[in-house]
Amino acid sequence: MPPAPNRASALRAVLSQMGVDGFILPRGDEHLGEYVAPCAERLAWLTGFTGSAGIAAILPDRAAVFSDGRYITQMDQQVDAGVWERLHIRETPPPAWLAAHGASLRIGYDPRLIGESALRPFSDAGLALVALPANPVDRIWTDRPAAPCTPCVPQPEDLAGQSSHDKRAALAASLRGAGDSALVLSDPASIAWLLNIRGQDVPYTPLSLSFAIVHDTGHVTLLIDPAKLSGPTRAWLGPDVTLLPPDALEETLRALAPARVQVDPTGNAIWFIQTLVDAGATVIRKENPCVLPKAIKNPTEQEGSRHAHLLDGVAICRFLHWLEGNATRTTELEAADRLDRFRAASPDYRGESFPAISGAGPNGAVIHYRVTPETSRALQANEVYLIDSGGQYPFGTTDITRTVWTGPDVPDADIRNAFTRVLRGHIALARARFPTGVTGHALDALARHALWDGGLDYDHGTGHGIGSYLSVHEGPATIAPVFRPVMLRAGMILSNEPGYYRPGAFGIRLENLHLVQPSPIGEAGRTFLEFEVLTHAPFDRRLIDATLLQPDEIAWLDRYHARVLERIAPQLESSARTWLEAACAPLNAG
Structure with missing residues (x-):
């Protein structure tokens, strides 16, 4: 090598x-x-x-x-x-x-x-x-690691909320309605959702790497390493799922000719199209039909996400309480590990949903900074610390960012100005009500307006979709400056994460997850939507310049903090509960 x-x-x-x-x-x-x-x-x-x-x-x-x-x-x-x-x-x-x-x-x-x-x-x-x-x-690459081979396991219906049979039946009906014979899936998250299975083949996301052919009968050909499948998992998949090894993929694709076969030209490698065309099949280029229903969480998945965020909120608040007394006695790597251990106190915790972004001072300005033993920096007094992390639970996936001040002195006006403008953008998006048919692009400016008004901005999207015990970054909806023709729908879970980054100095990002829900407002015959906030953790009041907030923004923040206190405090030990009471006090209470 x-x-x-x-x-x-x-x-x-x-x-x-x-x-x-x-x-x-x-x-x-x-x-x-x-x-x-x-x-x-x-x-x-x-x-x-x-x-x-x-x-x-x-x-x-x-x-x-x-x-x-x-x-x-x-x-x-x-x-x-x-x-x-x-x-x-x-x-x-x-x-x-x-x-x-x-x-x-x-x-x-x-x-x-x-x-x-x-x-x-x-x-x-x-x-x-x-x-x-x-x-x-x-x-x-002569010492390239071997391909992963972890157990593929069922995702029970009481967590998935819908049987694989019903999902496959709906997909098959769609294929028949379009006059197509089969659908090629290479996205393991779509396969996981469709067959109600999970795995551990890739870091942070519970996937079992595989390929699938969905036929217009509802039958599925699953191409997966047989070593991943136990007897119970084979039984779970049932007789309508044919199992083949991955090296049979090309032969299986060629056998579909001369049928009409759906392939997503964005989500599938071009090799699939080239192979099918070469074999004489008719390729129908369509978006992956699993992506949208996977993104629209059913009632069971919605309730699972609420439960996951309550568990996560307890861990986050314990961590923030610990950080209050240890900010200048820890490092970026130690802090990230401490948060992971707080999450791991729950028997339902399955691991991080992505590598924690734990950045102090100038490292916080690296938007997707990944701390390593070589780069880990000791937290210093009187600086900004950003922690962006998430957890996987069998019933939901979380993602949260908080930016805190290490103290003991009061942060300078420039930092509080930037933080408060980010917070105002976060609040504006959280309070949004919008008619059905609106895309995330239409909402993005709400999160940036207060920053733009101060001559500030950030070079990333404002929101991404979240899976249900799947990927922490899930399509098709986003909230971003770049237009995507995907309207927001009730049941989708998206992040709300405006930020501001000053290279060499500090980074600020404030992120909660939101569930899109029907709104009670709207004229007769016109439906509106709004966001239900899922995340439970306080914002650092030391970084807030209350003089920059409007009364309705303060009212929203006080209501949010009151809800955090109500739901999280009963699950905390006395010292952490006392800390949370102070952190969630009304803003003008001092």
């Missing part, structure tokens, strides 16, 4: 052997998921960049790594600038960079790692793209 600085050179040698001049390497696996098994962390191995979103492009004489605003600072810290250019993916799109520096070259790609929709901008840029039969990185 080549040393880290020589990996780009070693890859160039392999590319030359494969008859191409360059290569496109997305961050992801053949399931195109956000969280991937260690064996699929090719981008991190090649470049050093460990963010959950990014892409690399390599040419004979230059190379670049691209990511979005969440990871720019992290990329600058992790990626060797002597080997790789480090670029903002929106300011310098990879297709434009390749067209500028390699327009006449043959650019290879792994068709199992990129979707048709993601590949199209590269072909539209006029690049000569070559589908490679194998991934060239794998030829030089």
Whole structure:
């Protein structure tokens, strides 16, 4: 295996052997998921960049790594600038960079790692793209970890809220109505939802890596490592689920020809489309039909999420109480570990839903900072500390961010001004009422208005969807500046997380999770929606400049804190309860 600085050179040698001049390497696996098994962390191995979103492009004489605003600072810290250019993916799109520096070259790609929709901008840029039969990185990654093989287990119906049979029947009826014979699924979260199963194949998200073919009869062909399946799980799946090993995937796809087969060109790798077309099937390009019903939580899932957030709220409040007395006697890594232990006090806790973002002072300004033993910083007196974390429970997934002041002095006016503007944006979104048909894009400016009014902003979305004991980042709805034609629907769970980041100084983010619910307002014949706040934890009153808040904003904050106190205090020990009473006191009470 080549040393880290020589990996780009070693890859160039392999590319030359494969008859191409360059290569496109997305961050992801053949399931195109956000969280991937260690064996699929090719981008991190090649470049050093460990963010959950990014892409690399390599040419004979230059190379670049691209990511979005969440990871720019992290990329600058992790990626060797002597080997790789480090670029903002929106300011310098990879297709434009390749067209500028390699327009006449043959650019290879792994068709199992990129979707048709993601590949199209590269072909539209006029690049000569070559589908490679194998991934060239794998030829030089000689100590690549083995593929995961953890138990696949049932998700009981009393937690899922709907039987797999009923989900499959609805999906089959949709296929028949469209005149299509089958649907290809490569998204393990969709398969987990459809078959009511969970696993541990990837970090932080309870998935069992697999592929599935859903037929118009409601029958499913599940391609999964048989070692993952116990007798009870096989019985749970039932006779309408045929089990095959993953190496039968290509043969199974080819056997679908000449039928009409639905494939999501965004969520499935282009290899699926290429294989089906080559076999003579008719590919029907449609969005994954599991995504929307998975996002709309049924009543059982909604109640499960409320329960998960109560357990999580107890852990968060215990942690914040502990931090009050230990802020200057701990480190970023120790604090994150302490919070994980508070969560683990619940027997229902199944682990973190993502790596905790525990950043003090300047590290808090790194939007998706990931603390390691090498980077862990001791918390100092009189600085801002940001902790963004979440938990997995069998009945729900959580995600919360709080920003606190370490004290003992009063924070300066500039910090309190920024924090309060972030808080005002959070409150504005939390209070929103909107008619059905509204998209998250229409609400995004509510969270930014107070920041914009002060000449401030943040370079990330305001809200993402949350799964039900699934991914902490779940589509299709978002709240973001970029328009997506997905209207918010009752039953969806989204985050509300405006922020502000001053590089080299501090970061602020305030995040709760919201459940979209019908609103009692609205004229006859017109339905409105609003948010139910699921998260239970106080905001740090030391960082609030109450003179910047309007009376109705103070009233919302006081009601929220009163609800936190009512629901969480009875479950706390006396010292933590006393702390919470002070933290949740009415704002103007001092």
